[in-house]
Amino acid sequence: MNRSLFVKYILPFIEWYALLIFTALFIDYFLHRYQLIAVGRYLGSIGSLSIVISFVYSLRKRSIIKTGSPKSLLVLHEYLAWIGSIMILVHAGIHFNAILPWLAILMMLVAVASGLIGKFLLKKANDSLNERKQRMLKEGLSIEEVERKLFFDSITVDLMKKWRKVHLPITMVLGILVLLHVLTIIMFSA
Numbered sequence: 001m002n003r004s005l006f007v008k009y010i011l012p013f014i015e016w017y018a019l020l021i022f023t024a025l026f027i028d029y030f031l032h033r034y035q036l037i038a039v040g041r042y043l044g045s046i047g048s049l050s051i052v053i054s055f056v057y058s059l060r061k062r063s064i065i066k067t068g069s070p071k072s073l074l075v076l077h078e079y080l081a082w083i084g085s086i087m088i089l090v091h092a093g094i095h096f097n098a099i100l101p102w103l104a105i106l107m108m109l110v111a112v113a114s115g116l117i118g119k120f121l122l123k124k125a126n127d128s129l130n131e132r133k134q135r136m137l138k139e140g141l142s143i144e145e146v147e148r149k150l151f152f153d154s155i156t157v158d159l160m161k162k163w164r165k166v167h168l169p170i171t172m173v174l175g176i177l178v179l180l181h182v183l184t185i186i187m188f189s190a
């Protein structure tokens with residue numbers, strides 16, 4: 001594989017994913033060390049809320065809300081979902097004692113991995129789009145012409161479309177597992 005491709009698109013994926021795991025482990029260690037384990041119980045709800053708030057991007061994308069820059073809201077989605085996932089990992093700890101929450105955690109880890117893959121696919125698509133844009137501008141095309149030509153760049157649309165077909169069902173399964181997890185907690189604590 002091309003080394004610069006690896007450094008530019010795959011290494012950041014590995015770094016962000018590893019940072020997520022290490023941060024969760026570090027916070028978990030800290031909470032255990034200072035007898036603050038009870039905090040972990042609240043991190044489940046706060047983390048879930050953080051992920052739910054991150055979906056404001058989806059509302060903006062579909063024009064359900066009209067304000068806010070979609071680009072910034074996508075960045076907000078990425079960070080809130082990433083941070084929320086850390087909180088949920090700490091909430092789960094390493095003591096998985098029931099199958100349902102365990103499956104939910106597994107699905108969440110898959111969702112984050114898939115989100116990070118999407119982020120770097122998008123980056124790669126934008127980079128190659130920019131490269132083509134610069135080339136066309138050098139060839140003397142006007143900025144309007146270039147933007148019109150590149151508007152529906154088939155590769156970008158195609159690649160992201162395929163990715164969404166994976167990312168969206170993962171999110172749905174994750175949502176169902178979280179709902180079932182919450183329902184069982186309510187049932188057993190009633």
Ligand code: HEM
Nearest residue numbers: 051058061078081082085108111112115116118119122171
């Ligand atoms: C629990 C974790 C996550 C869940 C449940 C989740 C869920 C979703 C959903 C449902 C969408 C589709 C938005 C739409 O079309 O309305 C989406 C898009 C996206 N997510 Fe995530 N995501 C998660 C984490 C992440 C992370 C950690 C990143 C990157 C750091 C990320 C990057 C993206 C990107 C780049 C898109 C594509 C935007 C687009 O195509 O419009 N996601 N995510």
